Amino acid sequence: MAxxxxxxxxxxxxxxxxxxxxxxxxxxxxxxxxxDRFPGIREQLASAAVAIDGDVVPGALLExxxxxxxxxxxxxxxxx
Amino acid sequence: xxTTRTGYKWVGTRPVRHDGLDKVTGRxxxxxxxxxxxxxxxxxxxxxxxxxxILSIDLTEAAAMPGVKAIITGADLPDxxxxxxxxxxxxxNFRDLSxxxxxxxxxxxxxxxxxxxxxxxxxxxxxxxxxxEVDYEILPAVLSLEEAMEDDAPxxxxxxxxxxxxSPPDRPSNISRRRVIARGDLDAGWEExxxxxxxxxxxxxxxQGYIEPHAVVAETGEDGRSTLWCSSQGHFAMRTYxxxxxxxxxxxxxxxxxxxxxxxGGKTTIYLEPLAALLSRRAGRAVKMVMTRSEVFRATGPxxxxxxxxxxxxxxxxxxxxxxxxxxYEAGAFPGSPIGPGVMTVLxxxxxxxxxxxxxxxxxxxxxxxxxxxxxxxxAAFAAESVVDELAEELGIxxxxxxxxxAVTEGVRAVYGPKYRKxxxxxxxxxxxxxxxxxxxxxxxxxxxxxxxYWFNFGGETTATVSINEDGTAVVMSGCPDIGGTRAALAQxxAEELGIxxxxxxxxxxxxxxxxxNDMTGGSRVAFAVGIAVVDxxxxxxxxxCSRAALIWDVPRxxxxxxxxxxxxxxxASAPLTLEELASGAxxxxxxxxxxxxxxxxxxxxxxxxxxCDVEVDPDTGLVTVLRYTVVQDAGRxxxxxxVEGQMQGGAVQGIGWALNEEYIFDxxxxxxxxxxxxxxxxxxxxxPMIDTVIxxxxxxxxxxxxxxxxxxxxxxxxAAVANAVYAATGKRMQDLPMSPVRVLEALxxx
Amino acid sequence: xxxxxxxxVLNGDEIDFLCNDYQTLLSALRDELGMIGTKEGCGTGDxxxxxxxxxxxxxxxxxxxxxxxxxxxxxxIEGLAxxxxxxxxxxxxxxxxxxxxxxxxxxxxxxAKALLDRNPSPTETEVRYGVAGNLCRCTGYDxxxxxxxxxxxxxSDPERQKEAT
Ligand code: FES
Ligand code: FES
Numbered sequence: 001m002a003x004x005x006x007x008x009x010x011x012x013x014x015x016x017x018x019x020x021x022x023x024x025x026x027x028x029x030x031x032x033x034x035x036d037r038f039p040g041i042r043e044q045l046a047s048a049a050v051a052i053d054g055d056v057v058p059g060a061l062l063e064x065x066x067x068x069x070x071x072x073x074x075x076x077x078x079x080x
Numbered sequence: 081x082x083t084t085r086t087g088y089k090w091v092g093t094r095p096v097r098h099d100g101l102d103k104v105t106g107r108x109x110x111x112x113x114x115x116x117x118x119x120x121x122x123x124x125x126x127x128x129x130x131x132x133x134i135l136s137i138d139l140t141e142a143a144a145m146p147g148v149k150a151i152i153t154g155a156d157l158p159d160x161x162x163x164x165x166x167x168x169x170x171x172x173n174f175r176d177l178s179x180x181x182x183x184x185x186x187x188x189x190x191x192x193x194x195x196x197x198x199x200x201x202x203x204x205x206x207x208x209x210x211x212x213e214v215d216y217e218i219l220p221a222v223l224s225l226e227e228a229m230e231d232d233a234p235x236x237x238x239x240x241x242x243x244x245x246x247s248p249p250d251r252p253s254n255i256s257r258r259r260v261i262a263r264g265d266l267d268a269g270w271e272e273x274x275x276x277x278x279x280x281x282x283x284x285x286x287x288q289g290y291i292e293p294h295a296v297v298a299e300t301g302e303d304g305r306s307t308l309w310c311s312s313q314g315h316f317a318m319r320t321y322x323x324x325x326x327x328x329x330x331x332x333x334x335x336x337x338x339x340x341x342x343x344x345g346g347k348t349t350i351y352l353e354p355l356a357a358l359l360s361r362r363a364g365r366a367v368k369m370v371m372t373r374s375e376v377f378r379a380t381g382p383x384x385x386x387x388x389x390x391x392x393x394x395x396x397x398x399x400x401x402x403x404x405x406x407x408x409y410e411a412g413a414f415p416g417s418p419i420g421p422g423v424m425t426v427l428x429x430x431x432x433x434x435x436x437x438x439x440x441x442x443x444x445x446x447x448x449x450x451x452x453x454x455x456x457x458x459x460a461a462f463a464a465e466s467v468v469d470e471l472a473e474e475l476g477i478x479x480x481x482x483x484x485x486x487a488v489t490e491g492v493r494a495v496y497g498p499k500y501r502k503x504x505x506x507x508x509x510x511x512x513x514x515x516x517x518x519x520x521x522x523x524x525x526x527x528x529x530x531x532x533x534y535w536f537n538f539g540g541e542t543t544a545t546v547s548i549n550e551d552g553t554a555v556v557m558s559g560c561p562d563i564g565g566t567r568a569a570l571a572q573x574x575a576e577e578l579g580i581x582x583x584x585x586x587x588x589x590x591x592x593x594x595x596x597x598n599d600m601t602g603g604s605r606v607a608f609a610v611g612i613a614v615v616d617x618x619x620x621x622x623x624x625x626c627s628r629a630a631l632i633w634d635v636p637r638x639x640x641x642x643x644x645x646x647x648x649x650x651x652x653a654s655a656p657l658t659l660e661e662l663a664s665g666a667x668x669x670x671x672x673x674x675x676x677x678x679x680x681x682x683x684x685x686x687x688x689x690x691x692x693c694d695v696e697v698d699p700d701t702g703l704v705t706v707l708r709y710t711v712v713q714d715a716g717r718x719x720x721x722x723x724v725e726g727q728m729q730g731g732a733v734q735g736i737g738w739a740l741n742e743e744y745i746f747d748x749x750x751x752x753x754x755x756x757x758x759x760x761x762x763x764x765x766x767x768x769p770m771i772d773t774v775i776x777x778x779x780x781x782x783x784x785x786x787x788x789x790x791x792x793x794x795x796x797x798x799x800a801a802v803a804n805a806v807y808a809a810t811g812k813r814m815q816d817l818p819m820s821p822v823r824v825l826e827a828l829x830x831x
Numbered sequence: 832x833x834x835x836x837x838x839x840v841l842n843g844d845e846i847d848f849l850c851n852d853y854q855t856l857l858s859a860l861r862d863e864l865g866m867i868g869t870k871e872g873c874g875t876g877d878x879x880x881x882x883x884x885x886x887x888x889x890x891x892x893x894x895x896x897x898x899x900x901x902x903x904x905x906x907x908i909e910g911l912a913x914x915x916x917x918x919x920x921x922x923x924x925x926x927x928x929x930x931x932x933x934x935x936x937x938x939x940x941x942x943a944k945a946l947l948d949r950n951p952s953p954t955e956t957e958v959r960y961g962v963a964g965n966l967c968r969c970t971g972y973d974x975x976x977x978x979x980x981x982x983x984x985x986x987s988d989p990e991r992q993k994e995a996t
Contacts, residue, residue, distance in 0.1 A: 005497050007260075007261070007497075008260040008261060008262045009244045009258075009259070009260060012246070051497070051498050052682070053498065053499075053501075053682075054494075054498035054499060054500065054501055055498075055539070055682035055683060055684070056536070056538070057680075057682060058540070058541070058680070070497075070498060070499065072496070072497035072498050074420070074424065074496060074497070075259055075419075075420025075421070075423070075424065076420060094928065096925045096926060097925075097928070099933070100924075100925045101925070103930060103933030103936050104917065104921040104924050104925055104930075104933075104936060104940065105868070105908065105909070105911070105912055105917075105921070106866075106867070106868015106869070106907070106908035106909050106911075106937045107868065108933055109867065110870065110934055112870075112871065113861075113867040115865075288968075289966075289968045290932075290934075290968055291870075291872040291878060291880055291932075291934050291935050291966055291967070291968055292870070292872065292932070292934045293871075293872070339932070339933065339934075340932060341870070341872075341932050341933070341934025341935075342931075342932045342934060342968050342969055343932075344968070370871075372874060373872065373873040373874060373875065373877075373878075563931060563932050563969075564931035564932065564969060565928070565931060722927075722928035722974070723928060723931065725928075725973075725974075726928060726931050726969065726970055726971075726974060727931075729970060729971035729973045729974070730931065730968070730969045730970050730971045731971075732971060733970075733971030733972070734968070734971075756873060756875055756877060757872075757873050757875070757877035757878050757966060758875065758877045762966055762968065763971075763972075764962075764963045764964075764965070764966060764972075765958070765959040765960075765962050765963055765965070765967075765972040765975065765976060766956075766959040766960045766963040768959070768971065768972055770955075770973050770976070770977075771971045771973045
């Protein structure tokens with residue numbers, strides 16, 4: 001199961017939960033399952049950058065998740 | 081994708097770059113070097129006020145002047161909804177972008193564009209711009225972070241409500257966003273700490289300082305299709321942004337990349353492009369626009385000024401146990417400072433269990449900031465690495481040793497969440513510690529400082545094509561502008577794969593109609609991401625050529641291998657077929673030899689740098705002179721070491737300028753007082769020593785040759801390295817940048 | 832407005848052109864003569880991108896009015912190489928990777944040429960002061976200074992000079 005970490009700013013929506021495990025094979029599926037559990041979270045996640053195993057993946061919705069993947073939501077980074 | 085081998089023929093060598101001859105003979109064409117017959121010249125009318133409501137704009141007189149062909153104002157640009165798109169390199173709000181390009185109801189900084197004029201000569205355009213009557217109602221301005229964050233501060237945007245607060249705000253403010261990173265138990269951490277240091281730091285807005293001003297030529301036809309020649313860090317993005325702001329279709333615009341005369345992040349956005357394209361549409365002629373240096377300073381770039389409060393605690397044994405950081409970054413007139421990477425990088429070098437980081441993105445009446453080399457990280461490192469230096473002194477531990485005891489390594493969780501993969505931070509520290517520079521003797525009023533820095537690096541959407549010509553030479557095509565030698569590096573990787581001489585390969589930066597989409601040259605991504613695509617394309621070609629050799633020899637594919645640029649029979653039954661033979665006969669074996677690969681790779685290896693700086697301080701004048709400087713940086717693998725060193729040296733010197741001289745100076749009304757190179761003083765050759773480099777190579781497992789981005793990391797440590805050296809020389813901690821002679825003298829006389 | 836007729840020796844050739852009184856030499860070179868090798872970085876004499884050699888003196892062409900060059904000798908980047916070989920400075924810059932973006936390069940080459948013309952074997956410090964009027968934002972100057980020193984060495988060593996031609 002993928003492990004999802006919630007940034008401090010989202011922990012209001014998760015009732016203080018810092019991370020959780022979710023059965024999902026893509027980021028899209030992950031978002032849907034998180035939305036079921038924490039209504040309203042998907043909208044918040046839409047503007048965050050998704051990092052899978054430490055890599056920020058632009059437009060990540062269809063990105064595959066491995067069973068031991070870690071998912072973080074980060075502020076968008078622009079390079080110089 | 082993970083085949084790595086050693087003993088390369090081209091990777092790691094220093095061939096003369098392919099675009100070199102054009103650049104030493106003056107033939108290379110940069111943005112301002114394009115011209116078309118009958119083109120018009122465009123200029124921008126800019127606001128003289130820092131904050132004012134535009135009551136009216138009267139174009140009557142200007143439009144009637146001789147030679148004037150078109151004038152546009154904010155009313156000519158479509159309204160764009162207020163939404164932040166998720167661009168590949170971070171969010172971009174097109175409504176704000178549009179309003180930065182031409183002001184609508186309000187001007188928000190001195191230099192904010194109000195109108196643009198095209199006329200038959202530059203003079204005529206300038207005169208017409210002067211004749212435009214704008215009626216302003218001057219508004220109170222906010223010019224500092226402190227002022228902007230006050231409860232009763234004048235508000236720039238009525239509809240700006242702070243994101244990321246615990247409870248949603250009920251009224252607008254100048255704080256666009258709050259970012260928080262927290263982990264562990266701070267109280268317990270402070271409890272455990274034997275030594276605690278807490279300090280406040282400030283930095284000023286500084287400019288990227290590329291020598292080539294922004295320039296564009298636009299030609300829009302009667303059918304609405306247009307061509308742009310411009311210098312940017314990414315012509316595909318310029319097309320996306322420009323057409324978005326104009327409400328045009330991207331497919332109707334072709335952008336031809338000029339050589340780019342430096343960008344450093346500052347050319348990842350648009351300023352003149354939509355103005356020139358629209359003026360050209362209105363006038364029915366090509367329009368050229370080139371900024372003056374003063375315009376570049378007043379209305380492009382810079383990066384954020386900042387205020388940061390850092391507190392760190394360590395045990396006697398040197399283990400960092402707790403840290404807090406409070407950071408506020410200037411965004412300029414619209415939201416979007418690099419506070420995100422600021423909060424993520426500020427403590428990213430160290431494994432600290434208990435942390436609270438809080439960052440604020442703040443708008444104020446200054447030009448909208450743009451990306452600048454490792455955006456958000458250098459100022460954060462100035463603060464954090466200064467505190468680490470102080471802790472080392474208090475603990476009586478060598479500063480590199482203290483860093484080693486806390487350095488992040490593979491598998492450690494970064495303060496912002498994810499675990500580091502293979503990284504070379506410890507290696508940079510060890511190389512610095514063992515470098516002769518670190519133990520060289522120093523004289524009176526001389527001191528030595530060290531500092532480290534971390535940058536993420538980036539992959540990004542990429543297309544590359546490799547084609548073989550009939551004579552066995554090759555063309556490597558990408559769509560990423562080459563700012564610092566990436567064409568050579570891409571050709572080297574292709575040469576290594578194909579087994580041919582690097583100068584039989586011509587690397588090309590193709591326009592938007594000639595190759596598939598490419599993200600910008602930014603995030604230190606080209607040698608990494610485009611490198612992967614070029615290597616993949618080369619390997620596909622080799623596979624294709626081996627199959628064709630098998631066809632010619634009428635043997636199974638397995639009996640053919642690729643060795644030294646030739647298809648060879650493993651049984652020795654047939655004489656080898658050279659690339660040239662295969663290419664010239666390609667028509668008979670299935671058509672031309674060409675392969676295109678598109679990727680959006682993960683795994684851009686993180687970059688770390690540790691730098692050593694020696695300074696001498698003149699106690700009479702306060703002048704700080706850098707005597708010796710060494711940059712140690714992990715490049716994963718240096719494809720062309722000259723240009724890797726060049727990135728390290730260039731980044732370090734920009735950082736030295738940021739540390740010692742560079743700053744935006746505003747008068748009481750918020751008007752920039754130093755919009756020129758005379759008073760905005762960037763380092764020159766006589767200010768500097770040689771910049772020594774040590775390239776550490778901890779290969780990135782996610783690149784076929786182990787490449788990590790190298791473009792950005794080098795600018796992160798210098799400010800702290802210089803400040804720590806100034807302390808060692810004088811006993812004074814400099815907490816405000818720049819450390820100009822006046823500030824240093826003030827500090828020295830503070831005894 | 833009537834235009835001024837200017838005659839000068841440009842890179843060894845006697846040429847003439849028309850310009851406006853207020854036009855700078857930089858603008859005349861680029862806009863009237865199409866010689867885009869000389870660059871504009873500031874227009875105020877502070878960056879050296881527009882460096883040319885006027886009667887043997889290094890000048891910022893953005894600070895010289897075009898009519899001022901009447902009857903004088905102007906050398907620009909376009910005249911630095913010979914027909915079949917580069918100037919040693921150009922070779923050194925290429926081999927020493929003395930530029931990244933390259934927009935400052937024509938100016939540096941002209942400044943370095945002016946320096947070596949009057950001081951064929953400068954010290955590192957003399958090189959650093961010799962090009963102190965030229966800004967480069969990409970390189971940190973290290974490889975530029977080394978390349979100029981290398982060119983000086985090449986030019987004073989007959990063996991290496993032969994090899995280069
Ligand atoms: S353009 Fe002449 S010195 Fe800068
Ligand atoms: S190489 Fe870019 S400014 Fe010098």
